[in-house]
Amino acid sequence: MDAADWLTAVVIVVAAAAVIWLAILAATRATRLNRLNIRVDLARASVFAALDRRAVVARAIAASTADPAVAAVLAGAADAAEHAQPADREAAENHLATVLAQTDPADRPAALTAELADAQARVSIARRFYNDSVRDARTLGSRRMVRILHLGGHATLPEFLEISERVAPD
Template sequence: MSAGTWMTVVAVVIAVAALIWLIILSATRATRLNRLNVRVDLARAALTAALERRAVVARAIASACPDRTLTAALAAAADTAENSEFASREVAENRLSTVLAQVDPAEQPVGLIAELADAQARVTIARRFYNDSVRDARTLGARRMVRLLRLGGHSSLPEYFEISERVMPD
């Protein structure tokens, strides 16, 4: 074989090796992106469950609250928050947090206040876990190879869920 033939063979072998490496790398990234999207979906379900539990506790506090104005506001805020679509739920949840901050713990049964504290702690944890999952998915989805090879398909990147964790009474 001549030197030119050897160079051609070497070039073909290098090209095939590079192509195989690209396929393996893209398959690995696609699998990781899929796992991250599943993790985001599971975290969204956990966050939704925590938010719904907080709305139920808010309704229970509303039924035990002696202030009728606050009772109506709590029930309305809980209903609005629970019936909102996930994409627009942040505003409703912030409103519920604001109304819950107006509740005087001294006027409520200790069990309900403890239940509310637990529900709010679970919302905080679920929101942080969800946002961490979203951050990881967005980071991988923004990588050049993922975008160029469209490894994420036509789906959009997930959005963060931002609500106020601590609201002071008005």
């Protein structure tokens, strides 16, 4: 075997090692992206469960309110938020948060005030966890290798959820 044959063999081995390394890297990125998308889906379910719980608490507050006009507005906002289409969910939840902020905590039982505070805290935590998951998935999904090799398939990148955590009364 002469020098040219050795050089050819070395180039083939190096090229094969590079292809194997890129295949392993692509597989690990695809697996990571899949896990992140699963985490986003689970976090989305957690956010919607927390938002549904807040709507239930809002309906309980509406039922305990002496003013029928406030009760109707609050119950309507809770129903609208709970039954909103996914594209309209953020706006409906923000409206519910605004209506809840306009109610007077002194006009409701202390237990409902505590329940509302707990529900608001759970919404806040779930939303932050969801948005962190979305950020991680979008970061990995926007990498050059992931885009060029279509490691995420044809799925769109997840969107952030922008809902009001705490709204001050007007």
